[in-house]
Amino acid sequence: MGTGDGAVVGTTKIVDNGPANARWNLVIMGDGYRSTELGQFATNAQSFVNTLFATAPFTALRAAINVYRVDVRSNDSGADDPTACGGTGAAPNTYFDAAFCNNGTRRLLTVNSSTALAVAGQQVPGWHMILVIVNSTVYGGSGGPSVAVFSLAPNANEIGLHEMGHSAFGLADEYEYYLGCGVDTNRNVHPAVEPAEPNVTIDANHATNKWRDLVAPATAMPTTKNANCSVCDPQPNPVGAATVGAFEGAHYYHCAAFRPQYNCRMRVLGQPFCAVCQRRIRQTLLPRLPVGEVSTVARSSGHMDVFWVRNDGKVWSNWWDQTTGMGWHDHNSFPIAGSFPSPAAHDTGIATVARNPGHMDAFWAGLDGKIWSTWWDQATGMGWFDHNPFPIGRDFPVPAAPGTGIATVARNSNHMDVFWTGTDGQVWSNWWDLNQGMGWYDHGMFPIAASFPVPAAPGTGITVVARNPNHMDVFWAGADGKIWSTWWDLTNGMGWYNHNPFPIATTFPVPATPGTGITVVARNPNHMDVFWAGTDGKIWSTWWDLTNGMGWYNHNPFPIATTFPVPATPGTGITVVARNPNHMDVFWAGADGKIWSTWWDQTTGMGWYDHGAFSI
Amino acid sequence: MTSEQHTGSGPAGAAAVRLIFEYEGPDIRLVSRQRVDAAPPPTDDLSETTGPAGSDATDERPGVKGFWVELRDARQQPLYRRVMHPPVRYDAEVFSDDPDRSLARVPVDEPKGAFAVLVPELADADHVALVSSPLAPGPTVAPAAEVARFALREDEDEADAANDADETEEPDEGGH
Numbered sequence: 041m042g043t044g045d046g047a048v049v050g051t052t053k054i055v056d057n058g059p060a061n062a063r064w065n066l067v068i069m070g071d072g073y074r075s076t077e078l079g080q081f082a083t084n085a086q087s088f089v090n091t092l093f094a095t096a097p098f099t100a101l102r103a104a105i106n107v108y109r110v111d112v113r114s115n116d117s118g119a120d121d122p123t124a125c126g127g128t129g130a131a132p133n134t135y136f137d138a139a140f141c142n143n144g145t146r147r148l149l150t151v152n153s154s155t156a157l158a159v160a161g162q163q164v165p166g167w168h169m170i171l172v173i174v175n176s177t178v179y180g181g182s183g184g185p186s187v188a189v190f191s192l193a194p195n196a197n198e199i200g201l202h203e204m205g206h207s208a209f210g211l212a213d214e215y216e217y218y219l220g221c222g223v224d225t226n227r228n229v230h231p232a233v234e235p236a237e238p239n240v241t242i243d244a245n246h247a248t249n250k251w252r253d254l255v256a257p258a259t260a261m262p263t264t265k266n267a268n269c270s271v272c273d274p275q276p277n278p279v280g281a282a283t284v285g286a287f288e289g290a291h292y293y294h295c296a297a298f299r300p301q302y303n304c305r306m307r308v309l310g311q312p313f314c315a316v317c318q319r320r321i322r323q324t325l326l327p328r329l330p331v332g333e334v335s336t337v338a339r340s341s342g343h344m345d346v347f348w349v350r351n352d353g354k355v356w357s358n359w360w361d362q363t364t365g366m367g368w369h370d371h372n373s374f375p376i377a378g379s380f381p382s383p384a385a386h387d388t389g390i391a392t393v394a395r396n397p398g399h400m401d402a403f404w405a406g407l408d409g410k411i412w413s414t415w416w417d418q419a420t421g422m423g424w425f426d427h428n429p430f431p432i433g434r435d436f437p438v439p440a441a442p443g444t445g446i447a448t449v450a451r452n453s454n455h456m457d458v459f460w461t462g463t464d465g466q467v468w469s470n471w472w473d474l475n476q477g478m479g480w481y482d483h484g485m486f487p488i489a490a491s492f493p494v495p496a497a498p499g500t501g502i503t504v505v506a507r508n509p510n511h512m513d514v515f516w517a518g519a520d521g522k523i524w525s526t527w528w529d530l531t532n533g534m535g536w537y538n539h540n541p542f543p544i545a546t547t548f549p550v551p552a553t554p555g556t557g558i559t560v561v562a563r564n565p566n567h568m569d570v571f572w573a574g575t576d577g578k579i580w581s582t583w584w585d586l587t588n589g590m591g592w593y594n595h596n597p598f599p600i601a602t603t604f605p606v607p608a609t610p611g612t613g614i615t616v617v618a619r620n621p622n623h624m625d626v627f628w629a630g631a632d633g634k635i636w637s638t639w640w641d642q643t644t645g646m647g648w649y650d651h652g653a654f655s656i
Numbered sequence: 657m658t659s660e661q662h663t664g665s666g667p668a669g670a671a672a673v674r675l676i677f678e679y680e681g682p683d684i685r686l687v688s689r690q691r692v693d694a695a696p697p698p699t700d701d702l703s704e705t706t707g708p709a710g711s712d713a714t715d716e717r718p719g720v721k722g723f724w725v726e727l728r729d730a731r732q733q734p735l736y737r738r739v740m741h742p743p744v745r746y747d748a749e750v751f752s753d754d755p756d757r758s759l760a761r762v763p764v765d766e767p768k769g770a771f772a773v774l775v776p777e778l779a780d781a782d783h784v785a786l787v788s789s790p791l792a793p794g795p796t797v798a799p800a801a802e803v804a805r806f807a808l809r810e811d812e813d814e815a816d817a818a819n820d821a822d823e824t825e826e827p828d829e830g831g832h
């Protein structure tokens with residue numbers, strides 16, 4: 041039995057997003073596949089990969105992940121299935137000794153984890169997670185600390201996802217029982233000791249709970265209470281499925297332990313991961329993404345500068361010029377400062393603006409929670425390397441939210457306004473003016489509303505437009521999945537604090553996807569079009585026009601194409617360009633890693649639904 | 657866009673150490689320790705450590721239960737910490753067709769298996785510690801405390817006081 045019953049045939053990198061030492065590496069091995077069945081194993085491994093990349097938050101993080109398929113042949117097919125557990129009595133000779141009926145439980149399907157660790161270490165030394173698919177259609181699986189096992193039964197992929205939650209991301213079980221509801225007798229009240237895992241807690245206090253930054257101010261804490269601690273709480277979910285709060289019953293106990301959402305894949309197979317689990321997964325994988333968001337700025341029609349954040353904590357740039365010999369490949373990309381006092385956050389938004397053709401300002405979030413900036417000017421002695429990046433405020437009363445979008449606008453060539461979200465769920469701003477006494481440090485930064493009815497969604501994009509030099513409109517996604525806005529006007533009584541933020545539609549048929557990019561364009565001073573990604577993978581839009589009967593609430597948001605051949609990557613950035621007041625081009629990232637686009641033209645027969653979206 | 661963007665990799669020469677443990681009941685044995693070119697998961701918050709004021713005892717987070725791996729310097733200060741789903745456990749997860757109760761636990765009499773951790777190779781690191789709530793059957797109620805400690809490099813084993821752990825090595829592992 042064991043490794044004498046087969047051999048390692050070889051390894052194929054079936055998802056290649058870069059070198060193993062820079063990415064998160066998933067290894068998929070098979071057991072109970074004879075050499076003639078290795079084609080079937082390849083299909084089964086790909087099926088799991090497809091499931092993984094269709095699962096939030098992995099869809100948006102796929103560029104951080106490599107997948108290696110390790111082909112291992114066994115002398116026999118299937119897995120041991122002892123009659124003691126009601127099985128067939130099959131006892132095939134397989135490389136990893138896959139067997140049902142571990143510990144007397146038929147569905148407990150295990151393999152020799154030491155062998156799995158040894159093979160992974162030889163084939164993919166930089167592995168992060170090992171999955172073993174067992175060639176049997178009997179439902180079963182198991183979660184070892186480093187190796188998860190599952191069979192080919194329908195939905196057995198779900199076992200792999202749940203066990204990855206444990207093994208790769210350190211997530212706890214959120215279910216509120218141990219052996220089963222109605223079976224347990226010693227699982228009434230969770231001991232008064234805080235679990236170390238991020239997704240269960242004994243603390244349901246709004247002010248101190250460990251995922252409080254994801255809880256809306258209006259959400260009750262605890263959100264549900266179990267009236268009878270001797271049983272599993274039978275009450276249905278009293279709030280929205282996406283509501284983050286503190287739901288009593290978690291971590292194997294009926295009472296005194298809380299889970300973040302009513303449901304989660306760490307509680308019930310087949311459910312989406314809750315927001316707290318998604319955040320943990322994101323935090324683990326974000327540093328493995330190739331680059332952060334990309335920002336482009338066109339200083340003139342023949343010149344474009346591109347900015348992005350690398351995992352070295354620096355902001356990098358490259359540029360394109362239509363002059364011969366100055367294209368993308370004629371020179372190398374470069375970091376835009378000699379040193380970065382605080383590393384740029386991997387998942388930061390980045391905003392750039394050219395106040396005039398000879399000057400650029402760039403903004404990003406540092407790992408220290410501050411918004412940083414540096415600038416370039418064509419004048420001698422004012423290049424990128426002639427000065428250091430600096431935080432754009434003396435004090436940050438609240439740190440910038442992890443993964444925040446950043447927006448900036450130059451209402452005139454001597455003035456800049458910058459916007460970002462704080463960990464308090466508010467949209468914050470600071471501004472700079474060339475005039476004496478109006479620099480970054482001459483005043484404090486501030487939230488742009490007296491109150492936010494709903495906190496900004498974690499990691500939301502944010503966008504701003506100045507329809508005229510004395511007016512700004514700001515847009516972001518709220519934690520409720522709606523797109524929110526507020527505005528500022530120089531006119532007396534029309535400042536930030538004279539009105540409240542508002543959702544820009546009465547109904548959103550589909551919520552905005554978490555971490556969506558968002559973009560706005562004013563094709564003319566009296567018209568705005570806003571674009572974002574929905575949880576359905578479509579790009580959505582709505583618009584506002586000063587004309588009577590054409591306001592935000594006079595029509596509904598709509599997807600900008602009849603069909604999307606490939607869903608948008610959740611968390612995609614979105615760019616819109618209005619080449620002229622009657623034409624818009626929209627760009628976003630598809631789940632296939634390509635840039636997709638569609639367009640609208642005022643000409644009859646050239647609307648959103650008159651042609652399809654296409655990859656460029 | 658530019659090709660440079662797609663080759664953006666982490667810090668050059670990312671170095672890490674993979675430790676593989678085997679366990680039987682509460683006994684955890686180090687069986688392999690290998691330097692690998694890989695990127696470990698990011699650290700969890702180190703500020704949650706609250707040792708007695710002025711002391712160097714930082715191997716516990718009072719009132720917290722569970723399991724984590726910690727990298728510390730010679731003064732016992734944590735340099736890296738990663739919370740794990742407790743790997744050594746007296747139960748196993750089982751799966752059912754009931755769509756509302758698809759997951760449950762069954763007790764296991766004799767925990768036995770292997771697990772691996774991947775930690776960064778930090779210049780100041782002195783040792784790696786496993787911190788765990790008591791490894792015992794039934795509901796665990798006690799906060800976590802150090803259960804094992806290992807040197808990061810083989811040549812430091814003699815000088816290192818490995819605690820409860822019965823540390824052995826495969827002679828040809830590591831290659832350095």
Ligand SMILES: [Zn+2]
Nearest residue numbers: 202206213749
């Ligand atoms: Zn579980």
